[in-house]
Each structure stands twice: as structure tokens, then as C-alpha cells.
Amino acid sequence: MSGASRKGRMVLMGVAGCGKSSVGAALADRLGVAYRDGDDLHPAANIEKMSRGEALTDDDRWPWLTMVGQELASPDGPGIIGCSSLKRRYRDLIRKEAGGPVAFVHLSGSKALIGARMGARAGHFMPTSLLDSQFSALEPPGPDEGAITVDIDQPLEALADLIVKKLEENSSWTTGSH
Template identity: 70%
Template sequence: MVLMGVAGCGKSTVGVTLAARLGAAYLDGDDLHPSANIEKMSRGVALTDEDRWPWLTRVGQVLIKPEGPLIVGCSALKRAYRDHILATTGAPVTFIHLAGTADVIKARMNDRKGHFMPAALLASQFAALEPPEMDENAIKVDIDRPLASIVDAIVAQLGGVENDK
């Protein structure tokens, strides 16, 4: 599974909580970025598609035959990015789109500390966002609610499959 959405939508927070609920591992896609990408974003410069391809390849590679259930947080903003991840894995991937308004997400970004992605780049994230279409293996969850409710909504849309831990 890939938790997707613009910066600040809660991929890491939701990912850790969802993984615990499903008995899966969570991997933050930010940890897969080349250092040049992180340095660029830290300076407030939006990544180009060329910057993203190696990162998206790495995201797809970690999804190939994981040792157990795996959830990766990755913006996957454009359909071409999601298609690239799918082509790299060569297997089905469920995309979970954490969707929210720019106001909700900007407030969250302004509250978080120690992240390299500045709120100033949020507009570029929304400009690039191509929400998943009906023919993609994706679900959409509104993030303007408490964390437990977000995770409940994801589990319900996944068919209620949970680990009985």
C-alpha cells in the first residue's frame, strides 16, 4: 500500500497508526529521497519530475516482495508517478489518498517541527496533484477528522481486514 497526498496531509502519522492496526510495517518515503532532493526542498525549491523519478523507483523497489505487509508514505501526486511505482513493482499496489483542503493542511504544516518541507511549497504540491481516477486501485479518505476516524475509514474501505493482534 502507498499512503499518498500532498506534504502535510498526515502520511507519516496515519501510516504509523494504520500499520500498527493492520500488523504491517510502515516506511516513510521521505527516507528514500536522494540527499540532493532533500537539500533542494529544504531551500524551498520544488522538485521537478526529473528529480522525482529515481525516488519513485526506490519507492517501487521497496514494495517488491516485502517480508510482510508494508505501507509506504509517498506523495505520488501525479498519475504518471503512480504508474511508475506500479511498473517498478510489477504487482498491484493500493493507493490511499489522504485528501484535505489547503487550509487544513497548511495549518498542520505550520504546527509541525523539524521537517524539511516548508509550508511555502504547499501551493506547488496542490498544483501538481492529480487525484486518483476511477480506473486506479485507489481509495480516498478525508483527513479533516481525528486520527482514529481516518484510520477507521481506511480500514473500512480496505474491506475491514485487520490483524487479530
């Protein structure tokens, strides 16, 4: 099956700590597709850099974003990948590498809420000190990108239900229930 004909490919995007992994797992269950954490695709050098509290540069991100798009293009790839996709040019590269439509779902929240969530999570390489750089780099999707933006300040189940509803209304995603 070619990348362009795959049913439903999605990127859950947003700053670190917005809930991409939790939402991705919940959506994967509801939609019957695989979820992959984009952090697993980072080169070791990127993980080490972020672990030291150093923000990634565009040059650090390009190989990673290319791999995210290629994972989406693979016939055996996940239907959903969590990837910050902070800038439009990052999303454009992912779309290009995926070889077809990709639904972007922007998990949006306040810096205070996300900072509190980051502070409460354990075992993640991304320190809270990099949150400001994440918000500085963030270019929310424009209206012409066809992305879905949802406010994360709600229970996980309600958030997942809302995203599924919006996906069903969005022509770039097909859940198979149509």
C-alpha cells in the same frame, strides 16, 4: 515470495502535510504490517532542494519513485509506504516497479487545513512555502485507478478505522482477516 504475491501493499499518498506518517503508523499497527516513510528514500540532493524551498521536478522524482516501488516489491519491504505520488504517471511507475497490485490511499484535505498542519509541525524539511506547488502538481486518482480517497478532516483514530474498512472492501488489499 515474489512481489506479485505479497499480501497487501499500500501507498499513502497526498500533498506534504496531509498526515501520511501519522496515518501510516496507525494503519501499520492495525494491519500488522511495517510502515516506511517515503521521505527516507529521497536522495540527499532532493532533501536539500526542498529544504531551500525549491520544488522538485519530475527528473528529481523519478529515482525516488523507482525506489519506492522497489521497496514495495521487496519480500522484506514494508506493507505501507508514505509517498506523495502526486501524478498518475508517478503512481504508474510505482505500480510497475512494485511488480503487482498496489492500493493507493489518497489523504485529501483543503489547502487551509494542510497549511495549518504544516505550520504546526516541527523538524520537517518541507517548508509551507512549497504547499502551492504540491497542490498544483496534484492529479487526484481517477476512478479507473481503484484508489481510496478519504477526507483527513477527522480525528486520526476515526480516519484509520475508515481506511481499514475501505481496504477490506477493496480487492487490491488483503489484510489476512478474510
